[in-house]
Amino acid sequence: MTLVQFATESTPLSTCDNAAPPVHHRRCIRLICLTTTYFIAVIALLSPRSFTVHDVHVSSSIRQDVDQSNAPQRMSLMQPSPEFYLPALNPKEMLGSSEKKQQQQGLRWGILGLGRIAHDFTSALLVSGCNVTAVASTSLARSKEFARHFSIPTYYTTYEALASDPNVDIVYIATTNNNHKNPTLLMLRNNKNVLVEKPTTVTYEDAVIMYREARERGLFLMTNHWTRFFPLIQYLRRTFLTTPYSNNNNNYDPERRFLKQQTNEHNLGKVMAMKGDFSFVTPLSPSDRFLNHSLGGGVTLDIGCYLIELALLAAYDHHNTTSLHHEMKKKVAAATANNIHPDGIEATGHGIMFNGVEFPVDVESSFSLRWGGGNYGVWNGECPSNDETECDTISIGGEGTKTLKHNNNADLEHKFSMIASFQASFRRPSTFEVEYVFEHGRIVIAGPGNCPSEMRIYEYEQYGPLKRETVVLFPLPSIKNELVKRYGTPFYPRAEGFVYVIDAIEKCMAEKGVPGSGSTSRGEEEQWVMDEGCLEMPENTMEEQLVTVEVTENVLKEMGYFD
Ligand SMILES: NC(=O)C1=CN([C@@H]2O[C@H](COP(=O)(O)OP(=O)(O)OC[C@H]3O[C@@H](n4cnc5c(N)ncnc54)[C@H](OP(=O)(O)O)[C@@H]3O)[C@@H](O)[C@H]2O)C=CC1
Ligand SMILES: O=C1OC[C@@H](O)[C@H](O)[C@H]1O
Numbered sequence: 001m002t003l004v005q006f007a008t009e010s011t012p013l014s015t016c017d018n019a020a021p022p023v024h025h026r027r028c029i030r031l032i033c034l035t036t037t038y039f040i041a042v043i044a045l046l047s048p049r050s051f052t053v054h055d056v057h058v059s060s061s062i063r064q065d066v067d068q069s070n071a072p073q074r075m076s077l078m079q080p081s082p083e084f085y086l087p088a089l090n091p092k093e094m095l096g097s098s099e100k101k102q103q104q105q106g107l108r109w110g111i112l113g114l115g116r117i118a119h120d121f122t123s124a125l126l127v128s129g130c131n132v133t134a135v136a137s138t139s140l141a142r143s144k145e146f147a148r149h150f151s152i153p154t155y156y157t158t159y160e161a162l163a164s165d166p167n168v169d170i171v172y173i174a175t176t177n178n179n180h181k182n183p184t185l186l187m188l189r190n191n192k193n194v195l196v197e198k199p200t201t202v203t204y205e206d207a208v209i210m211y212r213e214a215r216e217r218g219l220f221l222m223t224n225h226w227t228r229f230f231p232l233i234q235y236l237r238r239t240f241l242t243t244p245y246s247n248n249n250n251n252y253d254p255e256r257r258f259l260k261q262q263t264n265e266h267n268l269g270k271v272m273a274m275k276g277d278f279s280f281v282t283p284l285s286p287s288d289r290f291l292n293h294s295l296g297g298g299v300t301l302d303i304g305c306y307l308i309e310l311a312l313l314a315a316y317d318h319h320n321t322t323s324l325h326h327e328m329k330k331k332v333a334a335a336t337a338n339n340i341h342p343d344g345i346e347a348t349g350h351g352i353m354f355n356g357v358e359f360p361v362d363v364e365s366s367f368s369l370r371w372g373g374g375n376y377g378v379w380n381g382e383c384p385s386n387d388e389t390e391c392d393t394i395s396i397g398g399e400g401t402k403t404l405k406h407n408n409n410a411d412l413e414h415k416f417s418m419i420a421s422f423q424a425s426f427r428r429p430s431t432f433e434v435e436y437v438f439e440h441g442r443i444v445i446a447g448p449g450n451c452p453s454e455m456r457i458y459e460y461e462q463y464g465p466l467k468r469e470t471v472v473l474f475p476l477p478s479i480k481n482e483l484v485k486r487y488g489t490p491f492y493p494r495a496e497g498f499v500y501v502i503d504a505i506e507k508c509m510a511e512k513g514v515p516g517s518g519s520t521s522r523g524e525e526e527q528w529v530m531d532e533g534c535l536e537m538p539e540n541t542m543e544e545q546l547v548t549v550e551v552t553e554n555v556l557k558e559m560g561y562f563d
Contacts, residue, residue, distance in 0.1 A: 110168035113175035116491035124498035136162035163190035177296025229500035269439025274420035279430035298361035344370035347558035372417030
């Protein structure tokens, strides 16, 4: 077994100098949150000390170093091109966050809805050296105490007051699931950018209203799908979830948000299936958001949405790379257009009765998502004959199954085909692992899979035996102790992982401009100029966010959540 550890390197980033980018010259932003880059493989090649590989016994439950001479080959990786670098805040620099840095502030954050996750997210912001200028809660006591705890200068007892504060560029919205739309619209209508907690909304209709508003106003709106910003997930996407049509270095096209596949020696092939169980024990309290239907409770909305998200990554990355492939080959891209949605969804779930109290939300949830034809899949085998014409039709099943064209049929050949089976529960523990199963192996992301730092790659010989197991580690930023020391124990796991999404937003805004701030421009005839400033992040596009809400809503409908 091979252990690969990606080390952290620091790269201070200053995006504000005297020669600011032309479009954004009206606002000079200096990014406080210094940036670390996870030089995934280039660091491995250029700086061997930062890249450690240990070989360990496959059979051992404890990792043991063994004689290197008998060990499987060291993992060799190609030097990636710059778009492959993975950003992260530099914990050391963040800890040294001084008053001088406070003056060089980047975004001015406002926090709305001052509950548990607001505490965790604000801790991560402040330990990162970011600037929080105001907070708002419906409760005076909460607002005042939160501001005191975090030494934030301004607190409000209405969301409207926060919306009117000119010293706020972006508002982090952390209210309960049922109440994401209204505060988001309020902020957008007051020219504020928004990062809203997951799930975007309970219904697709509401999510469309929110994103349309943001688009029309030329403002940034993103759901806090923080998982997508973890280096491990970025690595997974570029290395395994993109389809292998794009190894030509000239293919990268950031405008199309196309993720180039990183060449790797793990020849896993296409992703075919997924499994995952995200379950934990929640105290049974009718007033808590988890179990309260009117607050958008239920385990699918709370944690199941992460599994949906992780499945959609595979569909989306396949879609992006294959459509580019078609274009390159001068073929019609229609074969995979709009192919992100599952073709089939099945779901079931149930509530619970406890001490005479009924909790009418899904306390247990089980659902499956299917991409690909109903009763046929995509044939991935080799043509069994040298005669190409014989491969035109290959029957892959018994009576009742359809005959599948193998060759000469790009539609089927490039059709995304995956089955995902997921479970989530509020009343039992789980490993929180997620597994992607490929043609020739599998990848298990160790729990907690929604904020991961470790994965195992299993490669198999033909017919089954394990050929190689590789452990890949992406250490989280080591700010946890500082975070706890300064602001107390976080309510939820791995709050330090918020630095990835925070850093990505700060960087995007510093580089492209802050929408609504005057750093971007209006066009003639009072039209908002689209694509001015940081409106969207390639790691988490609006399109993907909307599909996530749509699929989650369909899962909920299937299990009768809205009945
Ligand atoms: N990304 C992540 O890792 C996580 C995301 N989340 C998401 O964050 C959001 C908030 O979760 P969490 O912090 O645990 O929630 P809390 O139960 O702690 O409540 C958050 C805020 O919502 C408002 N609120 C709470 N209860 C009610 C109520 N009964 N009626 C009206 N408003 C209420 C309050 O806002 P106010 O202070 O203004 O009164 C409260 O401060 C959820 O959408 C959740 O899915 C949660 C955990 C982790
Ligand atoms: O998003 C979340 O992640 C962590 C969970 O414990 C929490 O309930 C959920 O909202």
